[in-house]
Amino acid sequence: MSASVSARVPLSPLILCGPSGSGKSTLLGRLFDEYPNDFGFSISHTTRQPRDGETLGQSYHFVNKDVFQKLIHSGSFIEHAVFSNNFYGTSAKAVAEVGKQQRRCILDIDAQGVRSIKALHRDLQPTFVFVSPPSLDILAGRLAKRGSESEDSLKSRLDAAKSELDYAATGAFDHVIVNDSLDTAYDKLRGVALGVGAAHDTLPCF
């Protein structure tokens, strides 16, 4: 397949959701490597402090809590969430900026964000994709192997995974990709992202 396919990539946002550890970043990393000019992330707002190496207005729009609250009240965000006492949000403007560059905007958000966009921002005509682990046991194994979680954090991620799988089982997503073989899952994501394929895998039971 060609490395640049701008002419036929849809510009409506692609929203990726799935349990922590299901492989969203891994799959998106492949997509961005293969198609460096066709997709883009929107720049989120956050109230957390910039880390070393992060560039203002490029990594994030860094704002204080007052500004963030004002943006919430003015309806600027299509979704926002709190993690570890910090706010994170995606503005409609940030999504539009990516579209202006003739790139398909990709959002990696949690189920709460998906609900919010479905309730209030259907005008964006996003495509909703759920990335599922093959099973909760395999998810636990991958998270443990990634080595990024404490025992408590692993447990809370697995609990969250159950409720996200429950939500996906309601049929909330246009596409479901079970990330068993990475190559197979990537082929499916690529088809969906380019607007030429569909994925309706069967969710695991637990």
Ligand SMILES: Nc1ncnc2c1ncn2[C@@H]1O[C@H](COP(=O)(O)OP(=O)(O)OP(=O)(O)O)[C@@H](O)[C@H]1O
């Ligand atoms: N198909 C696969 N087979 C085996 N390991 C995989 C597969 N897909 C991803 N992994 C591994 O599983 C781990 C979790 O993947 P990744 O970090 O991409 O998940 P994520 O959904 O982006 O998680 P988070 O939401 O926490 O950022 C990584 O160590 C990754 O290398």
